[in-house]
Amino acid sequence: MxxxxxxxxxxxxxxxxxxxxxxxxxxxxxxxxxxxxxxxxxxxxxxxxxxxxxxxxxxxxxxxxxxxxxxxxxxxxxxxxSPPENWHNLAKVAALAAAFGAFALSLEVAGFDVATFLFVALGLYICGERKLWVIALFSAVFTLVIVYGYQMLVPYPFPLRIL
CATH class of the missing domain: 1.10.287 (Helix Hairpins)
Structure with missing residues (x-):
């Protein structure tokens, strides 16, 4: 053979x-x-x-x-x-990286709470979630947990706008 x-x-x-x-x-x-x-x-x-x-x-x-x-x-x-890599998937990665960069730069300007909410909401949208109520609810709960958890663990006074 x-x-x-x-x-x-x-x-x-x-x-x-x-x-x-x-x-x-x-x-x-x-x-x-x-x-x-x-x-x-x-x-x-x-x-x-x-x-x-x-x-x-x-x-x-x-x-x-x-x-x-x-x-x-x-x-x-x-x-x-393995799944094929196409331009659409690479564009998603680039959009998430850009959103994270905007998040990092906007922490002091927009506040930790607002910047976190917007970053999570945008990330969910980029990754394919289209139900606005799911995006809003998950982003709000995630932001509350992160902000209050961070405040309990770290005594650094970071800027907040709403919470």
């Missing part, structure tokens, strides 16, 4: 190197930040947010890691297993 006649073995996998590299970069930054925070001080006030967030981030990365290793399709074409 010739090489091209043999079907792929059932255990063959394709590694998505781009996603794996990004995931490893994120984990590296999280671990570096955690080690730096622990080297600075082991007091609970210093590690109250950093250590739990780092642990959660690493656990989430462990859940994402298996998605970097995919089975090849029956015809051996690994590209058929």
């Amino acid at each position: 010739k090489d091209h006649d043999t079907p792929p073995q059932s255990g063959q996998r394709r590694i998505d190197w781009g996603h794996l590299a990004l995931l490893l970069l994120i984990c590296g930054v999280v671990v570096t930040y955690l080690l730096d925070a622990r080297a600075t001080s082991l007091k609970i006030n210093n590690l109250l947010l950093v250590e739990p967030a780092a642990i959660i981030a690493l656990i989430l990365a462990a859940f994402v890691l298996p998605q970097c290793f995919r089975r090849k399709s029956e015809d051996g074409d690994a590209a058929a297993d």
